[in-house]
Amino acid sequence: xxxxxxxxxxxxxxxxxxxxxxxxxxxxxxxxxxxxxxxxxxxxxxxxxxxxxxxxxxxxxxxxxxxxxxxxxxxxxxxxxxxxxxxxxxxxxxxxxxxxxxxxxxxxxxxxxxxxxxxxxxxxxxxxxxxxxxxxxxxxxxxxxxxxxxxxxxxxxxxxxxxxxxxxxxxxxxxxxxxxxxxxxxxxxxxxxxxxxxxxxxxxxxxxxxxxxxxxxxxxxxxxxxxxxxxxxxxxxxxxxxxxxxxxxxxxxxxxxxxxxxxxxxxxxxxxxxxxxxxxxxxxx
Amino acid sequence: xxxxxxxxxxxxxxxxxxxxxxxxxxxxxxxxxxxxxxxxxxxxxxxxxxxxxxxxxxxxxxxxxxxxxxxxxxxxxxxxxxxxxxxxxxxxxxxxxxxxxxxxxxxxxxxxxxxxxxxxxxxxxxxxxxxxxxxxxxxxxxxxxxxxxxxxxxxxxxxxxxxxxxxxxxxxxxxxxxxxxxxxxxxxxxxxxxxxxxxxxxxxxxxxxxxxxxxxxxxxxxxxxxxxxxxxxxxxxxxxxxxxxxxxxxxxxxxxxxxxxxxxxxxxxxxxxxx
Numbered sequence: 001x002x003x004x005x006x007x008x009x010x011x012x013x014x015x016x017x018x019x020x021x022x023x024x025x026x027x028x029x030x031x032x033x034x035x036x037x038x039x040x041x042x043x044x045x046x047x048x049x050x051x052x053x054x055x056x057x058x059x060x061x062x063x064x065x066x067x068x069x070x071x072x073x074x075x076x077x078x079x080x081x082x083x084x085x086x087x088x089x090x091x092x093x094x095x096x097x098x099x100x101x102x103x104x105x106x107x108x109x110x111x112x113x114x115x116x117x118x119x120x121x122x123x124x125x126x127x128x129x130x131x132x133x134x135x136x137x138x139x140x141x142x143x144x145x146x147x148x149x150x151x152x153x154x155x156x157x158x159x160x161x162x163x164x165x166x167x168x169x170x171x172x173x174x175x176x177x178x179x180x181x182x183x184x185x186x187x188x189x190x191x192x193x194x195x196x197x198x199x200x201x202x203x204x205x206x207x208x209x210x211x212x213x214x215x216x217x218x219x220x221x222x223x224x225x226x227x228x229x230x231x232x233x234x235x236x237x238x239x240x241x242x243x244x245x246x247x248x249x250x251x252x253x254x255x256x257x258x259x260x261x262x263x264x265x266x267x268x269x270x271x272x273x274x275x276x277x278x279x280x281x282x283x284x285x
Numbered sequence: 286x287x288x289x290x291x292x293x294x295x296x297x298x299x300x301x302x303x304x305x306x307x308x309x310x311x312x313x314x315x316x317x318x319x320x321x322x323x324x325x326x327x328x329x330x331x332x333x334x335x336x337x338x339x340x341x342x343x344x345x346x347x348x349x350x351x352x353x354x355x356x357x358x359x360x361x362x363x364x365x366x367x368x369x370x371x372x373x374x375x376x377x378x379x380x381x382x383x384x385x386x387x388x389x390x391x392x393x394x395x396x397x398x399x400x401x402x403x404x405x406x407x408x409x410x411x412x413x414x415x416x417x418x419x420x421x422x423x424x425x426x427x428x429x430x431x432x433x434x435x436x437x438x439x440x441x442x443x444x445x446x447x448x449x450x451x452x453x454x455x456x457x458x459x460x461x462x463x464x465x466x467x468x469x470x471x472x473x474x475x476x477x478x479x480x481x482x483x484x485x486x487x488x489x490x491x492x493x494x495x496x497x498x499x500x501x502x503x504x505x506x507x508x509x510x511x512x513x514x515x516x517x518x519x520x521x522x523x524x525x526x527x528x529x530x531x532x533x534x535x536x537x538x539x540x541x542x543x544x545x546x547x548x549x550x551x552x553x554x555x556x557x558x559x560x
Contacts, residue, residue: 053443054460063463122473127480137437137481139466217469222442225463233466243442243469 032259050224052254059257063226067234068210070227074145075152075209083156084198091164092186110154118218121147141234144220148212152205163197164190196279207272213238237261317344317538321354321367324446325523329367331550336541342534358526359385364535366526386529391559392542393551396490396512396520397451400497402482407431409501412518416455421462438465439474439486451487454519491555512557
């Protein structure tokens with residue numbers, strides 16, 4: 001009796017998240033699609049000018065998409081070496097005591113609210129980088145990317161570490177037996193063996209970085225022009241939605257266009273999760 | 286059956302008494318309806334709250350925009366219309382045809398200061414120069430008498446009322462430069478300008494502080510006095526419209542808005558008092 005009750009409750013509870021997910025997807029698409037009745041999707045995605053509140057509005061989000069990708073790529077350039085490197089150090093090199101300190105510290109990075117990262121980027125890192133590199137303004141794609149990179153480190157590090165830990169010891173021992181040293185063993189044996197786990201962690205990090213809103217809203221600068229360099233202020237998709245949704249009249253073209261940006265973001269993250277699952281499947285086979 | 290009829294009569298009676306009572310309490314004479322501009326809304330709202338504490342008069346305040354407010358005044362759905370722009374000739378014509386005489390009361394001014402970094406040697410700009418800077422046509426400080434450095438243009442985000450007001454007063458409804466940064470608040474603009482030597486931005490006059498330098502616009506510094514008199518160009522009057530000269534409770538409310546207490550509310554919200 002109790003067991004049945006447990007079974008049914010958990011079934012219902014798990015179906016709730018499915019319902020929520022479907023509801024959110026449905027509402028994004030229902031609110032976003034009316035835009036494409038007025039504006040060709042091709043013009044929307046490849047249009048160069050974003051001026052939704054002007055009296056002759058323009059709804060082109062190419063600059064926003066490129067801004068999002070630019071910031072995300074910078075974040076990955078920062079977080080992949082640091083994340084994978086710290087995972088390798090924690091699981092392969094560090095002694096037990098150090099491991100017990102380092103692991104929670106890296107994971108603690110994930111617990112800091114994104115608004116704090118944003119504040120740090122705006123008031124500390126931005127001015128610092130602009131002085132250091134002699135760039136005119138600290139609020140730009142590079143600063144935002146570096147902050148996002150720091151936020152993504154714990155995701156890449158902890159998932160990579162799990163993958164590295166699951167590499168059987170026999171492989172390492174075989175490598176040592178062949179006369180390889182620790183460095184050669186890590187680079188030529190451990191890393192290749194845990195490749196799919198590391199790739200999964202990177203894709204998840206990508207999804208986290210491209211969807212992050214608060215940091216880019218505060219640090220990226222928000223200029224809607226096409227980004228000409230990584231040291232220019234940019235306006236990623238998420239910050240556009242966050243900054244403009246409050247004022248867009250419900251049911252207006254501007255309102256629908258913000259949901260349409262949501263559709264594009266959804267498709268990007270959906271594809272990245274799909275790739276993760278394919279990689280995982282291949283690993284388990 | 287008889288019982289049902291009795292109940293019906295009773296309910297009818299009660300309803301009549303209640304509605305008569307309601308008319309007495311909330312009758313036209315004791316209730317002021319205010320509708321219109323969301324820019325003026327905070328002033329009207331706070332003035333109404335304080336006004337209701339002093340007088341036994343109900344004031345209901347709604348937003349909706351300047352156009353909505355003026356339309357409501359013309360239709361008799363509002364006693365006072367808030368507006369952040371003067372009434373249009375077309376609206377006056379419609380009003381006259383319905384026997385309504387809109388009378389303007391300038392209750393405060395919304396002034397916007399153009400600010401630069403304190404280390405910037407440029408002290409004054411013309412309105413045209415500011416327009417060209419924010420449109421991205423002037424890109425270097427050298428063109429306006431400063432050092433040979435690129436100008437970093439900082440704007441508010443498009444959801445801000447100041448963004449719209451600046452666009453209307455300075456840009457003549459033209460587009461902002463696409464390279465202009467978009468910041469979420471007046472504070473964020475002044476912080477960024479104070480940290481960036483080559484930046485220029487704009488903020489509501491109430492947010493002016495020592496951390497940034499306000500520039501003269503066409504030779505006039507933004508002060509409460511110059512913005513109040515209209516000498517400083519980047520300021521717009523905020524209106525309350527009534528039907529003819531205000532009378533009775535409406536007059537009491539308008540007088541309250543112009544009283545030192547009412548003008549202080551405008552000042553606290555960040556507008557320039559007119560008295």
